[in-house]
Amino acid sequence: MSEPAHTVNGMERLALFDAPEWSRLVGVFDLETTGVDVTSDRIVTAHVGVLDAAGQVMSARDWLADPGVEIPEGATAVHGVTTQQARTQGRPAAVVVAEVVDAVRGILDAGIPVVAYNAAYDFSLLKYEALRHGVTPIADPAPVVDPLVMDKRYDRYRRGKRTLSVVAEHYAVRLDGAHEASADAVAAGRVAQALAQRYAAWLPPTAEELHTSQIGWARAQAASLTEYFISIGRIDPGETLDGSWPIR
DSSP states (O other): OOOOEEEETTEEEEOOSOOOGGGGSEEEEEEEESOSOTTTOOEEEEEEEEEOTTSOEEEEEEEEEEOSSOOOHHHHHHHOOOHHHHHHHOEEHHHHHHHHHHHHHHHHHTTOOEEOTTHHHHHHHHHHHHHHTTOOOOSSOOSEEOHHHHHHHHSTTOOSOOOHHHHHHHTTOOOSSTTSHHHHHHHHHHHHHHHHHHTTTTSOSSHHHHHHHHHHHHHHHHHHHHHHHHHTTSSOTTOOOOOOOSOO
16 A cells, blocks of 8 residues: 655655554553652543554443542642542542453453553553552553654654644544543554554564564653753753653
């Protein structure tokens, strides 16, 4: 199948083939939480599902947890869930964590790649939540597809933010209800499929090879961002950003 030429890192190449096989069936995973610290913050809502080649939802499951702690107002402002709502409508955190881990593990065990935007956040927080509640964690999830890492790799010099809502708009993916776990998860999956189509000529052919490549890309991206933050005084010389992926 012939596609228009694309330019990546200053090089133009003609895509003469379809998107890689892995993009025809993808799992999707997203968490909304009490904060941004993966080691101490808690799950509030979660979504795990599967999309077909057209980005249509084949299966989906959502969770609302009582995290057992107060949900800060800032977090509520993002995802809309209050402490009272979580306490009265949410299920026990230990039960939710166990079910989310089982759902994600089941997709991976079936050989289906799981898409998560900024995967190192969601998979890391899920790991620490599992340890907190005595659930066997997914210690080395694979294959994982991270549209954030891919977008930074293949469109490195594009200016502007790289939030999911901005990146989804860039790739003409509809995102209704941003920061709602199901909406974010599905949009991330469709962004991954859009990236797979656009950059088919450059992508590693298998999900396993892509997973391995993303480990190096994420590390390099963190190193580059570290240099930039030092140059503008945002962090001190000698500090480094953690580029571990997909778990830190």
